[in-house]
Amino acid sequence: MSLLLGGMALRRQRNSHPAPEKPMNHNHRPVPALLLALLSCAGLHAPAALAADVSITLPANGDFVIKNSVGAERLRVQRTGEVLVPALPADTATGSQLLCVDGVTGQLVHCAAGVGAGATGATGATGPTGATGTTGATGATGVTGTNGTGATGATGPTGPTGATGATGLTGVQGAIGVQGATGVTGPTGATGATGTTGATGATGIGATGSTGATGPTGATGATGTAGTAGTAGSTGLQGAQGPTGNTGPTGATGPTGADGPQGLQGPSGAGSVTLTKMINTGSWAFADFTDAAVEVTASCSAGKTVVSGGCRVTAGRGGSYFEGGYSSAPDKWTCQYTVYKDLAAEASAMCQ
Secondary structure, three states: OHHHHHHHHHHHHOOOOOOOOOOOOHHHOOHHHHHHHHHHHHHHOHHHHHHOOOOOOOOOOOOEEEEOOOOOEEEEEOOOOOEEOOOHHHOOOOOOOOEEEOOOOOOEEEOOOOOOOOOOOOOOOOOOOOOOOOOOOOOOOOOOOOOOOOOOOOOOOOOOOOOOOOOOOOOOOOOOOOOOOOOOOOOOOOOOOOOOOOOOOOOOOOOOOOOOOOOOOOOOOOOOOOOOOOOOOOOOOOOOOOOOOOOOOOOOOOOOOOOOOOOOOOOOOOOOOOOEEEEEEEEEOOOOOOOOEEEEEEEOOOOOOEEEEEEEEEEOOOOEEEEEEEEEEOOEEEEEEEEOOOEEEEEEEEEO
């Protein structure tokens, strides 16, 4: 086959009417002569064609092009080695496999697993939380168990008393309290009785003499006896109680006593505890409460009692000292602070 194409190329060079160089096109040769040459070579070299590769040698500066019946290019091999398929850009057919090339031999092969897959994208932002569903209806009370209330098991023996824990460190000294108001001034004592006026001496006769020189100061008289002690005044009102110091660490727990025998299981109860949170807020300007102790109290609604509570600074953090939070009444929770700058805080009461 290579000999045939070589002869065809040679014949073209000897053509007495050379044309401008174009890609190989069989339409420029007489069809009967070309077919006769191809059939003759096929008959003479059939064994060799079946056993050898088909080699096509292109003319200088020529490319290998395959066209369809209307002249549209379907495959082009450039003389520099590039392979083009011009119909692919306009082709709308799709497939699910990638095609790769062997970097050494140039063979077209299936791509290995993972080739062409991009890096995993970053996790998308979490969507907003959905609205809270309505509370379901309370289920019916369960049937009371057949067993009655079991007898209480005997109390196990008391374990030995644990060793006394070490005394906790002395708490930090609290801030100096605000000076109390000045007490009320006591009543003015009664005025002593006026002494009697001495009798006027007789007037001397004659002109008044000049004033004599002042005599020497007389010796100090002896100290008089002390008067009787007055009765003691009544005891003043007791001052407000200072804040409780920090609790020392708990001592080690003694060993647990042996368990008593287990009593019979009582009936299963049903029900739930519902807590209501009540909040109250307060704010104080440092100019009005300089180094002063202030408090804010949250109160439960009527008929409810406080179970626990909390305290939170909402403005002015770092400028106050938290004195503590406590149940100031069966239905109240109070938070105390000492003001060192403008402060806003809230108290929360958990009520049942």
